Amino acid sequence: MEFIDEAILTYCEDHTSNEDDLLLKITRETQAKVMMPRMISGHLQGKMLELFTKMQNPTTILEIGTYTGYSGICMARGLGKDSKLITLDINDELETMVRGFFEESGLADQIDYRLGNALEIIPTLPGPFDMVFIDADKINYRNYYDLIIDKLNPGGIILADNVLWSGKILVEEGQKIDKDTQAILDFNRMVQNDPRVENALLPIRDGVMMARKIQ
Numbered sequence: 450m451e452f453i454d455e456a457i458l459t460y461c462e463d464h465t466s467n468e469d470d471l472l473l474k475i476t477r478e479t480q481a482k483v484m485m486p487r488m489i490s491g492h493l494q495g496k497m498l499e500l501f502t503k504m505q506n507p508t509t510i511l512e513i514g515t516y517t518g519y520s521g522i523c524m525a526r527g528l529g530k531d532s533k534l535i536t537l538d539i540n541d542e543l544e545t546m547v548r549g550f551f552e553e554s555g556l557a558d559q560i561d562y563r564l565g566n567a568l569e570i571i572p573t574l575p576g577p578f579d580m581v582f583i584d585a586d587k588i589n590y591r592n593y594y595d596l597i598i599d600k601l602n603p604g605g606i607i608l609a610d611n612v613l614w615s616g617k618i619l620v621e622e623g624q625k626i627d628k629d630t631q632a633i634l635d636f637n638r639m640v641q642n643d644p645r646v647e648n649a650l651l652p653i654r655d656g657v658m659m660a661r662k663i664q
């Protein structure tokens with residue numbers, strides 16, 4: 450389901466700082482060569498991630514779900530010189546392409562790209578994090594949240610993508626709910642009820658949950 454009228458979305462993109470040649474290339478190559486190209490963050494969300502990063506001024510960002518590197522590069526562009534992005538993905542088939550994009554971005558030195566199951570890697574990361582972008586398998590959103598919340602600095606933010614799940618979060622009485630939709634419903638309810646954070650669900654693209662750790 451598209452939430453926003455296409456003409457309005459185009460207007461929003463026309464009034465968002467332009468994508469540069471590298472981001473356009475990543476989008477083109479993702480569409481031409483990679484399965485499920487709709488997973489890419491894209492122009493509007495990418496710029497939002499870059500601006501959030503600049504506002505948050507994090508020392509360390511953790512991204513769960515690198516895919517072809519679009520969102521990672523956007524966030525890395527918001528980092529100060531001594532800060533870093535750790536980005537995790539289970540899919541090693543994209544490694545050469547992604548490392549190439551990171552090199553082209555000129556930010557490879559600040560990007561720690563690790564391949565493997567995030568559920569196994571996160572417990573090995575000491576933290577602390579100032580910003581976390583959750584954008585991997587929906588079924589594990591709650592697990593990722595549980596693994597990172599104690600490693601998030603006070604004032605740190607968690608952004609979780611796809612929390613409107615193409616509108617499937619609006620469940621009608623008696624309707625059967627698939628596993629991913631149930632996982633997103635559980636995640637949104639858990640964040641909403643977590644006294645450790647203040648949060649807002651932003652209807653950007655497929656929905657972004659923003660949660661800021663209070664203490």
Ligand SMILES: C[S@@+](CC[C@H](N)C(=O)[O-])C[C@H]1O[C@@H](n2cnc3c(N)ncnc32)[C@H](O)[C@@H]1O
Pocket residue numbers: 488489490491513514515516517518519520521537538539540565566567568584585586
């Ligand atoms: C929606 S895509 C990420 C899109 C990317 N953040 C962007 O905006 O361009 C989700 C990614 O999560 C990865 N993923 C799924 N399960 C994972 C897991 N258990 N550990 C690490 N990565 C996982 C997939 O391989 C896929 O590349």
